[in-house]
Structure formats: C-alpha cells, structure tokens
Amino acid sequence: MIGAGHAGLAASHFLRDRSVDHVVLERGEVANSWRHERWDSLRLLTPNWQSRLPGHRYEGPDPDGYMTMGEVIEFIERFATVSRAPVRTGTNVTSVRRTDDGYHVTTSHGEIRCRAVVIASGACNRPTVPQFADAVPASVVQLTPFDYAGPTHLPDGGVLVVGASATGVQLAAELKRSGRPVILSVGEHVRLPRLYRGRDVLWWMDASGVWDQRHDEVDDLARARRLPSPQLVGTPERRTLDLNTLAAMGVELVGRWAAVRDGRALFSGGLRNVFSLADLKMRRLLDTFDEWARAHGCDAEVDPPERFAPTHVPESARWQIDLRSGEIRTIVWATGFRPDFRWLDMPVVDEKGRLLHEGGVVGSPGLYALGLPVLRRRKSTFIHGIEDDAREVIDHLTRHLAVRR
Amino acid sequence: MTTIDNGVNVQALLDAREVLKGAPEAAQFTWRASSRWQNGVHSTTTIQNFFGLGQEQSHKSETVFTADHPEVFAAEDNGITPIEYLLVGLASCLTAGVASVAQNRGIQLRSVESTVEGNHDIRGILGADSDVRNGFNDIKVTFTIDADASQQDIEALVAQSQKRSAVFDALTNPTNVTVEVA
Numbered sequence: 001m002i003g004a005g006h007a008g009l010a011a012s013h014f015l016r017d018r019s020v021d022h023v024v025l026e027r028g029e030v031a032n033s034w035r036h037e038r039w040d041s042l043r044l045l046t047p048n049w050q051s052r053l054p055g056h057r058y059e060g061p062d063p064d065g066y067m068t069m070g071e072v073i074e075f076i077e078r079f080a081t082v083s084r085a086p087v088r089t090g091t092n093v094t095s096v097r098r099t100d101d102g103y104h105v106t107t108s109h110g111e112i113r114c115r116a117v118v119i120a121s122g123a124c125n126r127p128t129v130p131q132f133a134d135a136v137p138a139s140v141v142q143l144t145p146f147d148y149a150g151p152t153h154l155p156d157g158g159v160l161v162v163g164a165s166a167t168g169v170q171l172a173a174e175l176k177r178s179g180r181p182v183i184l185s186v187g188e189h190v191r192l193p194r195l196y197r198g199r200d201v202l203w204w205m206d207a208s209g210v211w212d213q214r215h216d217e218v219d220d221l222a223r224a225r226r227l228p229s230p231q232l233v234g235t236p237e238r239r240t241l242d243l244n245t246l247a248a249m250g251v252e253l254v255g256r257w258a259a260v261r262d263g264r265a266l267f268s269g270g271l272r273n274v275f276s277l278a279d280l281k282m283r284r285l286l287d288t289f290d291e292w293a294r295a296h297g298c299d300a301e302v303d304p305p306e307r308f309a310p311t312h313v314p315e316s317a318r319w320q321i322d323l324r325s326g327e328i329r330t331i332v333w334a335t336g337f338r339p340d341f342r343w344l345d346m347p348v349v350d351e352k353g354r355l356l357h358e359g360g361v362v363g364s365p366g367l368y369a370l371g372l373p374v375l376r377r378r379k380s381t382f383i384h385g386i387e388d389d390a391r392e393v394i395d396h397l398t399r400h401l402a403v404r405r
Numbered sequence: 406m407t408t409i410d411n412g413v414n415v416q417a418l419l420d421a422r423e424v425l426k427g428a429p430e431a432a433q434f435t436w437r438a439s440s441r442w443q444n445g446v447h448s449t450t451t452i453q454n455f456f457g458l459g460q461e462q463s464h465k466s467e468t469v470f471t472a473d474h475p476e477v478f479a480a481e482d483n484g485i486t487p488i489e490y491l492l493v494g495l496a497s498c499l500t501a502g503v504a505s506v507a508q509n510r511g512i513q514l515r516s517v518e519s520t521v522e523g524n525h526d527i528r529g530i531l532g533a534d535s536d537v538r539n540g541f542n543d544i545k546v547t548f549t550i551d552a553d554a555s556q557q558d559i560e561a562l563v564a565q566s567q568k569r570s571a572v573f574d575a576l577t578n579p580t581n582v583t584v585e586v587a
Contacts, residue, residue, distance in 0.1 A: 188568075258578040269543075269577035273567040280561045316543070 001118050002096075002105075004030045004087045006053055006076050007371030008120035010386045012085040013054045014394035020401065024085050025107060027092040031076040033122055038069050040150045041174060043234035044383070045166060047200050052384045053079050054391075064200065066234025093121075097345045098364055116366035116397050119344075119355070123372050123381055124337035133333065135260035137323050141330045145171070148332060151178035157329030158182070160265070160321070162257050164189040165228035168334035169241050173233070175332070176249050183321070183328070184246060185267060187256035190230040191278040191311070194240040196286060197293075198303035201232070208292040210285070211379035212388075215359050218374065225373045228336065243275070243311050254317050263324045267317070275311035283307070339372065360393040366400055368393050409513040409553075411504045418505065431458050447473040447483045488541070492521045494572040499546060502566030512558065515551040522546075544576065 001008045001015075004026035015022045029035060044051065049063035056079045058067075067075065080087060088109070095106040102115040127144035136142060141155055145167050148154075151174055161172040164186040176182040192201050205211045218224045233241040243253060255268035290305050292298075321328060341349050348362050349355055355362065359376045360369045370390055371381060379385030425432040434457035440450040453467040471484030478486075485493075496519055507514050523544045529537040550559050567573045 255577070261579060266579045270567065270573065273564055273573075276560065276564045277568065280557065280564055283557065284561075 001025065001120055002093050003120035003122060003371075004080065004085065004089070005033060005120065005122060005371070006031075006079070006383050007122075007386050007390065008118070009076065009080050009083060009085050009087075010054055010390040011118050011120060011370055011394055012087075013083045014391055015397075016083065016085075018394065018398050020394075020398060022086065023112070024087040025091045025093055025105070025112075026087055026089045027108075029089050030080045030087060031073045033124065034069055034072050034076065037124070037146055039145060039148050039171070040069075042170070043068050044072060045229070045232045045234055046202055046382055046384065047234075050202060050206065050382070050384045051075060052387070054083075054387050056082055064238070065236060093343055095343055095345050102366055115401055116368065118393070118397065119341075119362075119367070119369040120371050121339065123339050125340035126338055127333060128336040128338055129333045130257070130335060132257075132260045133331075136265075136331060137263050139326075140323055140328055142333065143330065144333050145337075151175050151180070154178075154180070155329045156180070158327050159330045159332060160185065160328045161332045161334055163187065163228070163334035163336065164231065164243065165334060165336070166230060166232055168332075169231045169243075169246060170233050171332055171334055172246055172251050173241060173249065176246070176251050181252075181327075182250075183252045183254055184243075185254050185257040185265075186243065186271060186274060187268075188228070188274050189243075189278050190228055191242050191282045192230040192232055192285075193242070193282075193308055194232060194238050196289065197306060200238070204289045204292075205379075206384075207298075208289050210288065211377065211382075211385065213378045215374055215376050218378070221374065224378070227373070242308075244309065247312060247314070252318075253314055254321075255319060260323070263322065265321045265323055265328075267319045267321075269317075269319050271317050272313050275313060279310045360389060361396055366397070368397055409508070409511055411508045411512075411514050413505045413508040415505060415508045419509075433457070443483070445473075446478075446480050447471070488523065488525065491541075491572075491576065492523055492544075495544065495546065495570075495576060496521045498570045498572035499548075499563070499566050502570050503548070503550065503562050506562050506565045506569075507552065507554075510558070510562070512552050512554045512562065515553075517548065517550050517552075519546055519548045 001012055001022060001024040004024045008024050008026075009030070012022065012024050026032060043066040045066070047063065048058040048060060048065050048067060051058040051067060058075070090109075092108040093105060094108065096117055097104045099113065102113065103117045105112040105114060105117065127146050129144060133142060143154075148171065154175070158181040159175045160183045161168050161175065162185045164184060168184060172182050172184045194201060196204055215221055231242050233239070239245070247253060253271065255271040256274070257265055258268050259266045286305070286307070293302060338353070339355070341353065341355055346364055346367075348364055348367065355369055355372065357363075357369050362369060369375065370393055371386065373381050376389045376392060377385060380389050434455060436455050438450050438452045440448055442448050450470045450472065451467055452464070452470070454461060454463050456462065470490070472487050472490065473483040474480035474486050475482045500517055500519060503517055504514060521544065523541040525541050526537045528534040529539040548563050550562070552559060554562070
C-alpha cells in the first residue's frame with residue numbers, strides 16, 4: 001500500500017480481513033495531506049453522518065455538521081489505530097519497478113519486494129497552474145492552494161482568484177470577508193445548493209443513487225473524471241456558496257482566464273454560457289432527485305421541490321485587467337490538482353500523465369489504484385466512497401495473488 | 406421508435422473523434438483565404454483549398470466573398486462590411502452546432518432561426534476616441550427553435566453548441582494574430 005490516507009487505510013482493512021500480508025508506506029504521517037496541504041478554515045464538504053470508513057463512523061453530537069481539518073485528521077488516525085494498520089510513517093516511495101514476479105519498491109528507508117502494489121497516494125498531489133502564469137508580472141504574488149493558509153498571510157490589496165470549484169469559491173469568499181477587493185475568474189463549474197428540500201444536497205446524491213453510479217455506466221467517463229469539485233462549503237450555518245452568493249458579497253466575476261498579453265490578463269467573453277451550462281446541469285440533477293423522491297414515496301418526508309434563481313449575469317463583465325496597475329496584488333490559482341505518478345517507473349500513464357486503469361485495475365498485473373476521481377463510482381474520491389471501491393479492488397488483488405501462487 | 410433526422414451524420418463525427426484521439430497530427434487543419442483589393446474599400450476574398458487529415462483538401466467549388474462598406478461610410482456598398490462576416494461565421498457555426506447536438510441527443514428539429522446583433526462604436530476605428538475599442542462591444546444571438554423537446558432541453562442544446570463552437574471560441578477568447586508583409 002502506498003499512502004496512509006483514508007484510501008490506503010481502507011484497503012489495509014480489507015487486506016487484513018483476507019489475511020494478506022502487507023505494509024502501508026507513508027511519506028509523512030497518517031492523513032498527511034489533510035495535515036499539510038489544506039488551508040486553515042477548510043472543512044469537509046460532506047456532512048459528518050456521511051463520514052464512514054469500513055467499520056468506523058462518526059459518532060459525535062453533530063451529524064449534520066462538517067468536520068474541520070483537525071477533526072478529519074483525528075477521524076482517520078482513529079481508524080488507523082482501530083484497524084491496526086501496519087503503517088510505516090516517514091517512508092517516501094521514490095520508485096516502483098516491475099520484476100519477474102511482482103514489484104521492486106525503492107523507499108527513503110530501503111528496498112521492498114512485493115507481489116502487488118496499491119497506489120493510494122491521493123488525487124491532489126500537485127496544484128495545476130496554467131502555463132501563462134509565467135507571463136504574469138513579477139510584482140504580483142502568485143499562490144496555489146498549497147501555499148495558502150488564510151487571508152492574513154496575503155499582501156493587502158486586490159486578489160484575483162482563478163477557478164470556481166469548491167476551492168475557488170471558498171477562498172474568494174474568505175478573502176472578500178478579509179476586506180480585500182476580490183475578482184473571481186470563472187470557467188466551467190458545478191453549481192449546487194447546500195440544502196435541497198430541507199436536506200443536505202449530498203444526502204440526495206447518496207440516497208438517490210447518483211453517487212453509486214458505476215464507472216462503466218457513466219456516459220462520458222473521461223469528462224466525469226475531469227469534473228471540477230462542486231461549489232460547496234461546509235459551515236455550521238449550512239449555507240449555499242454559489243456565484244450569486246459571491247456576487248452579493250461584492251466579488252466581481254470575470255470569464256475564464258485565457259491568456260496574458262503585454263502584462264494584461266485577458267478573460268473569455270463566454271461567461272454567460274458557463275453560467276447557463278451550470279444552471280441547466282443543476283436543474284437536471286434536481287429533476288433527477290425529484291423523480292427519485294416521487295418514485296420512492298419520499299415526497300412527504302422532505303420539503304416541496306424548489307428551484308433556484310439563475311446565475312445573475314453582470315451588466316458587463318471585464319475581459320481584461322492590467323496586472324501592472326497595482327489593482328491586483330495577489331493571484332490565487334484554484335485551477336485544480338492532479339496526482340503525482342513520477343515515481344512509477346513503468347509505462348502505465350498516458351501522454352498527459354494520467355494513470356491508465358479500469359476501475360482501479362492497472363494494466364500491469366498486480367498493480368492497483370484507489371482514491372482517484374470516479375475510480376469505480378461517482379463517489380470514489382469522497383471519504384465514504386472508498387469502502388466499496390477498496391473492497392472490490394482488494395478482492396481483485398486477492399484473486400490475482402491466488403492465481404499466481 | 407421513430408428515428409430522428411436533422412441531416413447530420415453524427416456517427417461519422419463520433420468515429421472521427423475516436424480516431425483523432427490517437428492521431429493528433431491528423432487533427433491539424435489550416436483554413437485559408439486569399440484576398441484581393443478591388444478599389445476603394447472594396448475587396449474580394451476567395452476560398453477553396455484547405456489542409457487537414459494530413460493532406461491538401463479542397464471544397465467542391467471556389468467561393469468568392471465581396472466586402473465593402475455601406476454608403477453611410479461614403480463607400481459603394483458592393484458587399485457586406487468585414488465585421489459583418491464575423492456575424493455570418495458566428496450564426497452559421499452555432500446553428501451547425503445546434504443541429505449536431507440535437508442529432509446526437511435524439512431531438513428532431515423543425516426550424517432553427519437566429520438573429521445576431523453586434524454592437525459597434527465606430528469612434529474606435531475612426532480614431533475619434535482612444536478609449537473606444539475597434540471591434541464589437543458585445544454581440545447578442547437570439548435563437549428561435551421549434552423542436553420535439555422541452556424548453557430546458559432546447560436551452561441545453563444552445564448552451565452545448567456554444568461550448569463546442571469554433572467561432573464562439575475565436576470571438577470570446579484572444580487569439581494570436583501575425584500580419585506580415587511578404
């Protein structure tokens with residue numbers, strides 16, 4: 001097992017169940033990314049009652065709340081302890097090579113030979129930043145979410161947040177509340193209300209079966225795997241954080257950032273259409289929920305159907321900003337993350353560096369992956385989504401070991 | 406089940422998408438136009454050949470486009486204004502997209518009409534005010550579509566058409582343009 005996050009630990013749980021001898025290698029500590037690669041105010045997007053791992057679940061007093069990072073770390077640590085996972089912390093994997101009968105793993109603490117390897121090192125190892133970031137004038141500070149802890153660490157003055165996924169909308173709101181002028185550059189995004197018909201929208205995703213949709217049932221799997229995280233935030237008030245909320249707070253919306261020319265940021269004039277696409281997709285999803293509620297006789301248990309106002313299109317969105325004018329002091333790139341597979345010394349990634357796999361089963365026999373977007377189901381990257389994936393992937397691994405024995 | 410037919414060979418397009426995924430070099434196209442000054446602000450531009458799928462290609466016949474400016478611009482009005490050609494491009498590209506997406510989604514179209522309006526402050530091109538840009542300030546396209554589909558599905562058709570439109574992208578995003586003297 002490579003990685004002692006929730007995915008690696010869940011897989012370890014099933015390996016122990018099947019009495020498969022194994023070790024969990026962790027570059028840092030258990031739940032390392034949650035400790036070191038998240039901003040201070042972040043809470044989980046999923047409500048507490050959804051935080052469940054094999055044989056382990058949230059049992060606190062606030063099932064509808066959202067865990068802080070400290071609580072997530074504690075939750076995962078407790079799971080590691082309870083499941084007695086054989087974790088070797090501080091052990092960085094630098095290379096995995098194929099051998100005649102398995103794999104040769106090089107770590108910062110020596111070599112390991114094994115028959116199978118499960119990659120559970122996370123989906124968000126490296127922030128993605130567009131190439132034109134190099135053309136941004138040096139007077140502007142550039143940060144990725146990995147560099148960002150909170151507003152106090154930023155220079156005063158205007159901030160341009162790039163990207164309107166969960167990360168982008170959360171950071172834009174937090175920076176705006178700190179008193180800074182904030183501009184948010186918006187490309188294609190996923191709009192969701194926090195609550196729908198009185199229930200958490202992720203209750204609907206779970207109950208209606210949308211999240212259980214399997215990778216081989218999804219229409220356009222490549223697209224589903226690229227989907228940005230939904231515009232959600234976990235707050236005690238359970239509030240919605242969509243573009244209308246941000247606009248009402250005074251955040252200025254501009255189109256997708258397309259290029260830098262002569263020190264100017266140039267934004268797409270297609271803002272209206274990315275709003276339409278997101279509004280239409282949200283409506284379609286809510287229609288799906290309503291149909292499900294009707295078909296399953298749940299209409300009486302929830303509030304009546306509701307529809308939300310379309311995203312308000314600004315009178316005229318700016319399509320360029322002079323980055324040398326001093327208006328923007330900081331750029332925060334909330335333009336996504338990708339996994340890091342540079343240590344895999346095998347031809348198992350495509351030309352864009354994406355791991356080639358079929359539901360977590362990699363082409364190289366005995367090599368598996370967990371915790372990647374829509375790995376086997378739409379819920380794959382959520383904490384509660386790992387149980388089904390890990391069970392099935394470990395079943396496959398166990399069969400592989402049995403055949404080769 | 407009735408089969409819908411908007412006259413778009415979607416299967417060919419889907420097949421091409423699969424083939425070109427593995428052959429990015431074949432996907433490189435170059436579109437070409439040749440223009441000749443006539444007199445005044447009147448010019449003619451001809452289009453016939455282009456490059457794509459790794460080789461020279463040709464339209465069935467050559468098309469000649471005449472451009473001029475209207476009489477209110479003190480010109481002879483032998484043809485439409487160059488900036489109006491952008492409206493032609495945008496309307497035809499979005500319309501083609503609507504038909505293709507509808508075919509792919511199994512929606513039978515009966516009529517698709519659109520009007521395109523580009524607002525243009527000509528003080529820019531006249532150099533009368535340096536704060537005014539040369540091009541359109543904004544463009545508005547209004548579709549009227551009669552189809553076997555809900556209003557929501559029709560809106561989704563138009564949204565998807567914009568998402569996959571070459572001309573919509575060319576107009577809404579910056580493009581590097583090199584102009585040289587041979």
